[in-house]
Amino acid sequence: MGLRYDTGGQGSAEYVLLFAAVIVIVIAGLYMYYSYFSFGEEVEMVDVSLTITNTGPRPSQFIYEANNTTGVNRHISTGNPGNFFFTLAQGRSRTFSLGTMHSPASFTIEGGVGNPTRGSAQQRGEGQSGRWTLTIGNQTISWDIKGPYDWRKKPSGSVIRSFSISGGGGGLPFNITEDLQTVRTNVSGAFKII
Structure with missing residues (x-):
């Protein structure tokens, strides 16, 4: 009996990791954007x-x-x-x-x-x-x-x-x-x- 190679599961896992990396990059970018425009004292109304x-x-x-x-x-x-x-x-x-x-x-x-x-x-x-x-x-x-x-x-x-x-x-x-x-x-x- 020979071993079968299941490459379908490996591809799905790579897509999940890739999607998670994109989310982390987007969150980091938003944080840097917010930090840049709110640098210094907060605006007091x-x-x-x-x-x-x-x-x-x-x-x-x-x-x-x-x-x-x-x-x-x-x-x-x-x-x-x-x-x-x-x-x-x-x-x-x-x-x-x-x-x-x-x-x-x-x-x-x-x-x-x-x-x-x-x-x-x-x-x-x-x-x-x-x-x-x-x-x-x-x-x-x-x-x-x-x-x-x-x-x-x-x-x-x-x-x-x-x-x-x-x-x-x-x-x-x-x-x-x-x-x-x-x-x-x-x-x-x-x-x-x-």
Whole structure:
């Protein structure tokens, strides 16, 4: 009785080993790809909001505009009613969500007190003031703006501040720059009534 050579089983085993090797190579490649693009600190997402408070002696009109300047300058649409006038009674506040951001990110906040198209002095913001409080994650910064705001005049009575989220953990510390003089003399038309 002669021995038979069973080559069919050997071929199947080779295919199983080959398939297992391909899976190991794919998993190793995915791990290297993930490691390459997530090198360094993990991206921390933070909520950004703006609270505007009427600190003046009377009700008045307020306006703000937020623009994302990371890459292409664009209006932050989640901040409704950004670029629209709204009324606040004395001591009242209104909070606007500017969305979720992560480092690196940069954006500007412009603000004004008073509506130059309204008839009464308080609606135009004469003698009025407001406090802008920006919250980025667990950090806050506040600044004051005095009326009247009028984009048709120089100075315009508006204030702009630029913020950049720099990362680094601990609630993403942010940097602030401001250029009040340039804005007050050159921002004509920055806000428009829609």
